[in-house]
Amino acid sequence: AQTVTQSQPEMSVQEAETVTLSCTYDTSESDYYLFWYKQPPSRQMILVIRQEAYKQQNATENRFSVNFQKAAKSFSLKISDSQLGDAAMYFCAYRKYGNKLVFGAGTILRVKS
Amino acid sequence: GAVVSQHPSRVICKSGTSVKIECRSLDFQATTMFWYRQFPKQSLMLMATSNEGSKATYEQGVEKDKFLINHASLTLSTLTVTSAHPEDSSFYICSAGAVPGTSGGWDTQYFGPGTRLTVL
Numbered sequence: 001a002q003t004v005t006q007s008q009p010e011m012s013v014q015e016a017e018t019v020t021l022s023c024t025y026d027t028s029e030s031d032y033y034l035f036w037y038k039q040p041p042s043r044q045m046i047l048v049i050r051q052e053a054y055k056q057q058n059a060t061e062n063r064f065s066v067n068f069q070k071a072a073k074s075f076s077l078k079i080s081d082s083q084l085g086d087a088a089m090y091f092c093a094y095r096k097y098g099n100k101l102v103f104g105a106g107t108i109l110r111v112k113s
Numbered sequence: 114g115a116v117v118s119q120h121p122s123r124v125i126c127k128s129g130t131s132v133k134i135e136c137r138s139l140d141f142q143a144t145t146m147f148w149y150r151q152f153p154k155q156s157l158m159l160m161a162t163s164n165e166g167s168k169a170t171y172e173q174g175v176e177k178d179k180f181l182i183n184h185a186s187l188t189l190s191t192l193t194v195t196s197a198h199p200e201d202s203s204f205y206i207c208s209a210g211a212v213p214g215t216s217g218g219w220d221t222q223y224f225g226p227g228t229r230l231t232v233l
Binding site for chain 1: 156
């Protein structure tokens with residue numbers, strides 16, 4: 001069974017600084033999707049970024065970018081120029097084509113002003 | 114695009130009553146919808162997967178007679194918690210997978226804002 005591991009229960013970052021959230025996963029599949037979701041205090045799950053495994057280029061969405069290392073099964077999220085609104089629980093998730101999402105345990109990100 | 118609504122946002126009910134939660138995809142068609150349960154500061158736990166027009170597939174340990182799921186159309190799925198008890202109090206979240214060719218593609222799930230259920 002596929003598993004997703006987020007080894008950092010909590011992280012802190014100073015406003016305007018950069019922070020990287022770690023995620024590793026275990027799969028025997030070659031084709032799949034990876035996602036980062038953000039859950040702010042409102043608890044609305046928001047899609048931050050998605051990566052298709054067959055694409056070598058790392059996905060980027062404005063201040064959010066990923067470091068996708070397929071061989072190492074690693075999918076870290078980098079947040080640049082951190083803002084107070086970035087404070088949230090971040091979930092890494094894996095999905096084989098057509099299958100259900102497998103979530104990590106989440107990382108709470110605190111942003112200090 | 115790809116907005117999912119959920120209603121109600123919060124509900125308080127007495128023990129023994131049933132509660133229905135609606136999940137709608139507002140601007141896309143969703144052949145597959147998912148229902149999750151989440152406890153504070155924990156990850157999402159998948160309860161069931163529903164496909165439009167067919168029976169839901171429940172995860173192991175989820176009582177299908179207690180958590181009734183109906184996916185009658187491509188834009189609406191409902192979760193009914195029957196004979197609710199205090200231990201059913203939780204945050205319930207629905208999610209919809211987009212139909213191929215629409216916003217986000219098939220393999221992206223979009224989430225509703227959640228429903229906080231409190232059973233007294």
